[in-house]
Amino acid sequence: MGIECESKRRYALLLAARDSEYVKKVYGGYFNVFVAAFGDDEEQEEKWDMYRVVDGEFPDMNELENYDGFVVSGSPYDAYGDDNWILELCHLLQTLYSMQKKVLGICFGHQVLCRALGGKVGKSDSGWDIGLRKVNIVKDFSPCSFLETFIETPPALIIIECHQDEVWEVPTGAQVIAFSDKTGVEMFTIGDHILGIQGHPEYPKDILNNLIDRLLNQDSIETELANVARSKLETADPDNKCWQEICKAFLKGYWNPYLSIEQ
Template sequence: MKIEGEKIKRYALLLAAKDSDYVKKVYGGYFNVFVEAFGEEIGEKWDLFRVVDDEFPDMDELINYEGFVVSGSPFDAYGNEHWILKLCLLLQTLYFMQKKVLGICFGHQVLCRALGGKVGKANNGWDIGVRKLSIVKDFSTHSFLSDLEEIPPALSIIECHQDEVWEAPEGAEIVAISEKTNVEMFTMGDHILGIQGHPEYTKDILSNLIDRLLSNGSIESGFAEDAKSKLYKAEPDRKCLERICKRFLKRELEYINGKI
């Protein structure tokens, strides 16, 4: 619902993965999953750009967006596919425009790469399940979270990746780490936020993804069974993570309307 006299705020999802059959059937596509997690009906509009299919926003339209979200992907963030190189150029442009960019999983990694960091295969192999993150940076120093309720010292998040950030870009601040990954979250100023895990994922989405990884030979049956059994014994801190992401993307919008 648009508030009278308020300018519509535009956001874009840069989708770096194809919609799975399961997500299309249950959620109508990944776009709906992201909008459900990060969007609100308060005078905003979300656009979808399937960058994995070489669909990008026009450069002269970038100024009209408040923020961008880069999704996860089965592709390697360090790959040299045309659309990945084009995405890196777009992310560099958005950085210099000081547009807000939230990178999730592959998005976190490709954002790091575009801004001068290093990414590659994870030293500890696949990380699949609900992972406990240790917060090592005081979030209150960031203006986008300065009046948010206290962030706990540890957060649980759904993970599914075999690549990772080896080295954050120069000038980046590492916000969270885990026992498996040295850069779980990083920021650059108040307009760049990278998160290795999936704050937007539900456990059923991950469960189906485990099945698909098993069926295509990416993981072994014992590993898949163990990941699934642990998945149902743990709960991600989705609400807190969604609040962090939404506040990062649109603090002014939420503050004006008394949200969070």
């Protein structure tokens, strides 16, 4: 039993947001949302841990070597903020980078990963991006191992977005591999161990709908923007299956060769 446990792949979710009442009620918390999206529970070959970094809960630095990969979640906080936990998170990400550990950043995670490694992030001049967005894959980028087995890299994919901050400048050595008409850096990589995605490949549409409700109640967004976002959600779907396979391939070093994308 001990040998089997030792052979399991081990991943950590660095949760930078607190669970909403809706997500707790429907999914049992964001941890379950992420594991459902990026985990392979049916194989019983991996273990996921969670650290609520937003509340100052971080992994022991002596335990970092035991993990195969890390995922940094989205957050309502600014990635360029100087809250103690954000600064500590930046230090952790710098350490993981120096260890060549795989780190996947989602939304805020994408931005704070960029900041920690020397890039620049800030508020978008064009305001909020909420709803479905077509993300264009850069042509002729240097191949990433987690995308190499695509018979043909899709020219564009739809993803759920919910952000008003963005990456202004990627770190030295980083490569932008996706952009949109709203955001210049939708996805970036550094080698095969750093991947940032501005959108939310883990979100089902109902989570975004609830988030739109909460932002409206807080007067954070205008009704017109909310209505446009909801209208798109009713008539189209994000390419979540493909996005999640990309994330799994990155974290775990494999790809589903039978995955096909209908454009």
